[in-house]
Amino acid sequence: MHNVNRYQCRALIFTAGLLAWLTAGATPALADQDVGEQLAKKGNSNGAAACIGCHGSDGQGMAAGGFPRLAGMNADYLVSQLHAFRDGTRNNPIMTPIATNLADSEINAVARYYSLLPAASGSGPKASPLEGDLLQRANHLATWGDWPQRKLPGCNQCHAPSGEGVGANFPGIAGQHASYLKAQLKAWQSGARRNDPLGLMKHVATSLSEEEIDLLATYYASMPPGKTIAADNLVQAPPKQPVAGTTPAPDAGQQATFTPPSREQFPVGPFGDMVRQGEAIFTQTNTDPVSAPYVGNDQACTNCHLDAGRLADSSPLWAAWVSYPAYRKKNDKVNTYIERLQGCFTYSMNAQASKAGKPPAADSDTIVALTAYSYWLASGAPTGDSDMAGRGYPEVAATEKGFDAQRGAKVFADNCAMCHGKDGQGVRDAEGSAIFPPLWGEHGYNWGAGMHRINTATAFIKHNMPLGVGGLSDQEAWDVAAFMNSHERPQDPRYDGDFEETVKQHHGGEYDYYGVDVGKSGKRLGQP
Structure with missing residues (x-):
């Protein structure tokens, strides 16, 4: 009995210590x-x-x-x-x-x-909700911005479609007081407020008119926190868009680029429904219920083809549509446009890791919608013109210093981490959707995607990043592209178990880090 009490005592002491x-x-x-x-x-x-x-x-x-x-x-x-x-x-x-x-x-x-306090809109004087044309204009600015004319990203791009905000740099603006939102935009515009990373908000605010500032402030103030404003048959288009299929006069020294039809010119009927579905898939590929089963990472088409595939020098769809069928060295065959889209799912979307385990079939709703959307965007474009101005990503000339991933690490920290995260894994909203995509790792594009080539990534970055701001030098673009592609990512889908053969058949050259020991650590990138 004495021993039992002793052990019980020890147990009590242990339990008390554990609780403490x-x-x-x-x-x-x-x-x-x-x-x-x-x-x-x-x-x-x-x-x-x-x-x-x-x-x-x-x-x-x-x-x-x-x-x-x-x-x-x-x-x-x-x-x-x-x-x-x-x-x-x-x-x-x-x-x-x-x-x-x-x-x-x-x-x-x-x-x-x-x-941790609940966000509730409606306290204090509430902004009057917008209607009709005013609501359409505000919704267009919030959703799409104005890329062709002002390099102006939509507010939703950084603050999330719900307006709830993302991370330390992009606050929640849904349900915020209109007077405060307007005051801050005016402060960015005048320079009274200057703590915006990379001058992004300065660029946005100075690109907006007084009326647009009022519209956006009212729009977001009347949006309940965590929800979006719903409007039946809302036409997401600004007024006075250029006529579809035209090529406007260029500025001095610039080559004219094709103008796709505006969003207010969406076709009606079943075809129009499919075109709209294509735009939705293009902008939300990894979350749209139609296309998500074929996406094995956190990528969306619009990540590399800005303004929903409309923007010149960002590999626009209207220039791609008229360029196919075409021979591609990548798979050593003549590819149809459908095969080109399927290839995007295989490489950029890493379809092998998706729920479906493969890219969508040619007659799937996903491919049909994307081809309908591409065809419509190219309305009036010259078929067979593979040299259209604005096609692809304009090449960036090599620099005397070449490119260096270590130099690129600082460029990334100073210019890219605010959106893509310090670890390059992107930034998600409260529901887990990627607002800014990961640039490497298991949720990035794989080793077969065109963006893994340093020269391709350099061209995209130079002409399109940082989002809406730009301003990187050629050297910075080369260096940060090298840094981005010096990290591991999903395996090349063409890998068949023989790493050396994959390197020999599909990789190599100065712009490709697959099979290279970049960090001199004894581990070659892409090696299983």
Whole structure:
């Protein structure tokens, strides 16, 4: 009996110690939330005023005073803005002294507190909902922007289709007060606010007219957080588009490019329905229910063919359609346009890892919709013209320094990581959908995709990235393309078990890192 009591005692001591250890890990999180609530409601003893004085007891903000909603905002974004107020990269006579008197741990705590509060629209004066032509124009700007004329990405590209925001750089704007949204766009426009990475918001705001700023502010203010505005038969098109199938006069020194039909010219009837389905698949390939079963990664066609396949110098569909059938060295045969699309699923979409395990069949809804969409975009284009201005990605001349992946690492950190993540794995929204695609790794394009070639990636990056801003030098484009393609990615679908033979038959040359030991570590890229 004495021994039993001794073991029981030891068991009690062990159990007590285990409980203490487990609860010790949980206490700081609870304490942090308590600290955040304390700061929000009472401030601190160092002079930081309570947040509720301006942002309300529920964190919904005050439209009349221009104070934004904080409830439900991404914690990383709130942290980044508080740091910006504190270090002077963002100025505000109220927020600067508050942030200055907050410790890092307090900034983290109050940001987490507000991120966990429910976001609710409708507090304070609510913006009037848009209707008719005004709603169509706002929806077009939010969804598509204006790539051909202003290199202006749609707001949804960075803030997510729901307007809920993504990560530390792109805040939630759905359900935010119109007065605040308008004030911030005006601040970016005038230069009063300057803490935007790469000057992206400066470019966006200065590209917008006064009326467009009002439209977008009203549009997003009337959008419930986490939801999109639905409008039956909404025509997603701006007014006064060029006539379909025309080639406008070029600027001096530029070659004219073909103009596809505008979105307000979508055909009607069953064919029009298929064309619209093609656009939906093209822009949301990995999530659209029709095409998703054939996608084995987090890629969408529009990632490499901007503005839904419309944009010149971004390998537009209208130039591809008139170029096929054509011989391709890649598979050593004459390819039809359908085979070309299937190849995109095989290589860029890594269809082998998809639910279907293969690319879509020629008569599948996916391929039929994409061919219908491509055919319609090419309305009026000269059939057989494989040298159309704007086709593909214009080549970038080699530089004296060549390209270097190590130099490219810094270019990536400075210009690309804000969207594609520090690890290159892209950025997802709250529902897990990729807003910015991964550039390497298991969810990237595979070793057979055209973008794995450094010269091809350089051409795309130089003419299209950073998104809407551009500005990389030729050298930076070459270096960051080399860095991007110096990482592992899914295997080349043409690999048949013999690595050396795959290298010999399908790879090689200075622009291809497959089979190369880039890091001098003894591991060759692509080697199983």
